[in-house]
Amino acid sequence: MDRIRIIGGQKLNGVIPVSGAKNAALPLMIASLLTRETLTLDNVPRLNDVGLLIRILTNHGVDHMIAGKRPGDRPIAGQTIDFNAKNIVDTTAPYELVSRMRASFWVLAPIVARMGEAKVSLPGGCAIGTRPVDYLLMAMERLGAKIEIENGYAVATAPKGLRGGEITFPKVTVGGTHTALMGAATAHGSTLIRNAACEPEVRDLADCLNKMGAKIRGAGTPEIEIEGVGSLHGARHTVLPDRIEAGTYAMCAAMAGGDVLLDGVDAGLLQAGLDAIESAGAKVTSERDGVRITRNGSGLAPVDVTTAPFPGFPTDLQAQFMALMTRADGVSRITETIFENRFMHVQELARLGAHIRLDGETAIVDGVKALKGAPVMATDLRASVSLVIAALAAEGETTVRRVYHLDRGFEQLEQKLRACGAQVERISEGG
Numbered sequence: 001m002d003r004i005r006i007i008g009g010q011k012l013n014g015v016i017p018v019s020g021a022k023n024a025a026l027p028l029m030i031a032s033l034l035t036r037e038t039l040t041l042d043n044v045p046r047l048n049d050v051g052l053l054i055r056i057l058t059n060h061g062v063d064h065m066i067a068g069k070r071p072g073d074r075p076i077a078g079q080t081i082d083f084n085a086k087n088i089v090d091t092t093a094p095y096e097l098v099s100r101m102r103a104s105f106w107v108l109a110p111i112v113a114r115m116g117e118a119k120v121s122l123p124g125g126c127a128i129g130t131r132p133v134d135y136l137l138m139a140m141e142r143l144g145a146k147i148e149i150e151n152g153y154a155v156a157t158a159p160k161g162l163r164g165g166e167i168t169f170p171k172v173t174v175g176g177t178h179t180a181l182m183g184a185a186t187a188h189g190s191t192l193i194r195n196a197a198c199e200p201e202v203r204d205l206a207d208c209l210n211k212m213g214a215k216i217r218g219a220g221t222p223e224i225e226i227e228g229v230g231s232l233h234g235a236r237h238t239v240l241p242d243r244i245e246a247g248t249y250a251m252c253a254a255m256a257g258g259d260v261l262l263d264g265v266d267a268g269l270l271q272a273g274l275d276a277i278e279s280a281g282a283k284v285t286s287e288r289d290g291v292r293i294t295r296n297g298s299g300l301a302p303v304d305v306t307t308a309p310f311p312g313f314p315t316d317l318q319a320q321f322m323a324l325m326t327r328a329d330g331v332s333r334i335t336e337t338i339f340e341n342r343f344m345h346v347q348e349l350a351r352l353g354a355h356i357r358l359d360g361e362t363a364i365v366d367g368v369k370a371l372k373g374a375p376v377m378a379t380d381l382r383a384s385v386s387l388v389i390a391a392l393a394a395e396g397e398t399t400v401r402r403v404y405h406l407d408r409g410f411e412q413l414e415q416k417l418r419a420c421g422a423q424v425e426r427i428s429e430g431g
């Protein structure tokens with residue numbers, strides 16, 4: 001198992017190319033199950049989660065072809081992958097695969113839509129909380145599927161096909177909204193989704209489905225209307241930039257100081273995150289190619305944030321912002337409202353010298369003058385990168401263990417940081 005070694009104290013200066021969004025790529029890949037024709041996705045990030053989903057889709061009979069690098073591509077250009085689900089050979093998604101990546105549960109909707117039945121393992125718990133799928137199943141029921149839970153599997157059947165319906169989510173759910181969109185796209189009749197997630201990744205999925213012939217209006221707002229169409233066809237779509245990756249590097253720059261251009265991302269995708277960074281004392285400038293983060297000389301001010309569905313402050317940036325606040329000049333309060341157990345990074349940040357106290361769903365961070373390098377352990381995807389951020393500003397050496405969490409969601413993290421002057425390297429266990 002690899003580790004990442006970071007020597008803190010270097011400023012970051014340079015350009016960081018932003019990859020395609022993991023959280024858009026996954027549902028887009030799953031959408032390929034909805035058509036017999038080829039769906040071509042550009043700008044797919046090279047991530048372990050993408051590789052795992054390819055395995056899961058292959059299990060259902062989806063063929064894929066990864067295009068080679070083309071001359072003139074950006075140095076870290078995403079992949080172009082063709083997905084073809086001409087024949088779905090297996091309607092079951094087994095526990096061994098679904099339990100490794102929750103988003104794979106989303107295959108349920110397109111497989112029922114195409115085949116009239118699907119059997120998908122319940123994903124089980126994960127490090128950041130219980131994360132149930134009740135709203136996803138409710139959405140499928142509203143679209144006419146019959147759902148039964150058998151031996152840890154959700155079994156959904158709709159022998160005569162799905163039909164349109166009204167779906168009102170009691171709470172904003174990204175996965176629920178993806179499921180409803182994919183179920184409703186080819187259902188008989190119209191569907192109305194109320195309290196839909198407004199995340200940019202939902203809009204990206206809807207844009208792609210529309211290119212495939214779906215009739216979806218209102219994606220990106222809380223009310224989405226879908227007029228079911230008989231079938232979908234092939235299309236070509238570019239995965240949108242990863243706002244969480246961009247926000248993470250913005251926090252790296254704010255933490256280490258320096259001047260970094262986040263190449264290829266639009267500030268509108270991560271305004272709440274950028275506002276918080278700006279309030280903390282970094283300068284944020286929108287430029288033609290991306291967003292520039294600068295901090296030279298000035299200290300960090302404490303800023304309170306509360307996570308919320310888009311356009312609020314994303315839960316997926318909460319751990320990273322907490323890392324930044326460990327060095328602020330005063331006390332900040334960080335409140336997590338989306339997932340109940342998303343503070344696993346607190347104990348690890350404490351190993352670097354951070355002062356953080358938990359009070360229910362709020363972390364109270366008392367900024368310290370200096371962090372000190374130490375061995376730490378990654379616990380989940382976003383928590384692990386918060387340790388990297390803290391390490392960039394810590395005195396001496398930090399090693400982060402269990403970096404497979406990072407590899408799930410951050411493409412070429414060490415290379416991107418190193419290109420800006422950070423001292424970061426990957427070492428193999430025992431190396």
Ligand code: UD1
Binds near residue numbers: 024132339
């Ligand atoms: C997605 C993202 C994840 C992000 C999260 C919130 C992907 C691959 N993952 O996860 O990175 O942190 O959105 O922005 O895109 N809930 C229920 N019942 C359900 C479904 C959800 O109670 O059936 C609850 C969850 O426990 C959580 C909240 O609703 O408290 C939001 O979860 P949801 O938006 O569904 O998260 P995911 O789609 O799993």
